[in-house]
Amino acid sequence: xxxxxxxxxxxxxxxxxxxxxxxxxxxxxxxxxxxxxxxxxxxxxxxxxxxxxxxxxxxxxxxxxxxxxxxxxxxxxxxxxxxxxxxxxxxxxxxxxxxxxxxxxxxxxxxxxx
Amino acid sequence: xxxxxxxxxxxxxxxxxxxxxxxxxxxxxxxxxxxxxxxxxxxxxxxxxxxxxxxxxxxxxxxxxxxxxxxxxxxxxxxxxxxxxxxxxxxxxxxxxxxxxxxxxxxxxxxxxxxxxxxxxxxxxxxxxxxxxxxxxxxxxxxxxxxxxxxxx
Amino acid sequence: xxxxxxxxxxxxxxxxxxxxxxxxxxxxxxxxxxxxxxxxxxxxxxxxxxxxxxxxxxxxxxxxxxxxxxxxxxxxxxxxxxxxxxxx
Numbered sequence: 001x002x003x004x005x006x007x008x009x010x011x012x013x014x015x016x017x018x019x020x021x022x023x024x025x026x027x028x029x030x031x032x033x034x035x036x037x038x039x040x041x042x043x044x045x046x047x048x049x050x051x052x053x054x055x056x057x058x059x060x061x062x063x064x065x066x067x068x069x070x071x072x073x074x075x076x077x078x079x080x081x082x083x084x085x086x087x088x089x090x091x092x093x094x095x096x097x098x099x100x101x102x103x104x105x106x107x108x109x110x111x112x113x114x
Numbered sequence: 115x116x117x118x119x120x121x122x123x124x125x126x127x128x129x130x131x132x133x134x135x136x137x138x139x140x141x142x143x144x145x146x147x148x149x150x151x152x153x154x155x156x157x158x159x160x161x162x163x164x165x166x167x168x169x170x171x172x173x174x175x176x177x178x179x180x181x182x183x184x185x186x187x188x189x190x191x192x193x194x195x196x197x198x199x200x201x202x203x204x205x206x207x208x209x210x211x212x213x214x215x216x217x218x219x220x221x222x223x224x225x226x227x228x229x230x231x232x233x234x235x236x237x238x239x240x241x242x243x244x245x246x247x248x249x250x251x252x253x254x255x256x257x258x259x260x261x262x263x264x265x266x267x
Numbered sequence: 268x269x270x271x272x273x274x275x276x277x278x279x280x281x282x283x284x285x286x287x288x289x290x291x292x293x294x295x296x297x298x299x300x301x302x303x304x305x306x307x308x309x310x311x312x313x314x315x316x317x318x319x320x321x322x323x324x325x326x327x328x329x330x331x332x333x334x335x336x337x338x339x340x341x342x343x344x345x346x347x348x349x350x351x352x353x354x355x
Binding site: 002003004005006007008010011014015018019022023047048049050051052057058059060067069070071073074075077078081082084085088089092093096 | 277281293294300306320331335338342350
Binding site for chain 2: 317
């Protein structure tokens with residue numbers, strides 16, 4: 001009944017993020033599109049490691065002894081922090097561009113002004 | 115500086131957020147959590163105080179140089195603990211299943227947890243938690259300083 | 268004119284993504300699991316902890332955590348460099 005619906009949901013997130021990244025002109029909306037692509041990729045990494053009828057891989061008061069795969073969850077932690085570092089730097093650039101050009105429209109920022 | 119209701123609720127909630135974040139860092143080897151998650155929770159508490167009171171009041175309470183010292187201590191402690199087991203290999207867990215500081219052995223199978231177990235892992239979890247806390251707090255404070263510096267010219 | 272070319276390219280890429288998501292292996296039976304079976308069975312004796320994910324992040328794969336602490340430090344240095352006080 002479920003089929004491959006979780007994989008299709010992750011791919012829909014990535015496609016929506018790509019649409020926002022290409023077709024919007026405000027600087028903050030471009031940053032939101034980049035963040036959507038990162039969220040879709042992290043969700044896809046976690047859904048790769050699911051086994052049917054299993055619980056979380058922690059032995060403290062667990063339900064039963066069959067557990068999902070723990071390795072993709074450990075790698076997704078690192079990926080989330082790297083996404084955060086990228087978003088912090090690109091938001092700092094957006095603040096500096098707005099202070100210098102007095103506009104936040106990406107199609108009016110064309111010439112280098114000293 | 116936001117309204118009176120927001121400042122009152124922030125005064126009540128700030129200590130609860132700090133205690134919850136440190137609880138998640140400390141019990142990283144028994145329940146879901148660990149260093150990164152607890153550090154992010156405490157940094158969101160710092161961001162709440164910054165939004166409620168404005169940057170001019172905050173810069174006497176939380177200084178940027180103190181956060182920088184905390185981050186350096188966290189990073190050096192992480193590498194120092196990794197170097198202590200260099201007799202066998204780098205990153206060796208030399209305190210697990212021994213009798214000293216964090217060295218009780220665990221019961222195999224499903225059990226309620228014991229805080230005294232898991233060797234080197236709580237020390238490394240504290241170091242990474244301090245580093246993430248100071249890093250995220252520094253980023254938020256620097257962005258607030260940058261916005262205010264551009265407004266007054 | 269440029270918007271229609273971009274829209275056509277986006278539709279082609281999304282068609283490839285959706286086709287590969289439908290044709291993947293079925294949800295709930297992963298392909299390879301020998302390494303994770305070793306981690307689940309032996310993590311309690313060797314590292315004496317109850318949380319298998321934390322023992323992977325800090326003990327079995329500690330180098331990835333070291334690299335990620337470096338990335339976080341580099342982000343703080345980069346933001347602090349962009350907002351410094353310039354002397355005019």
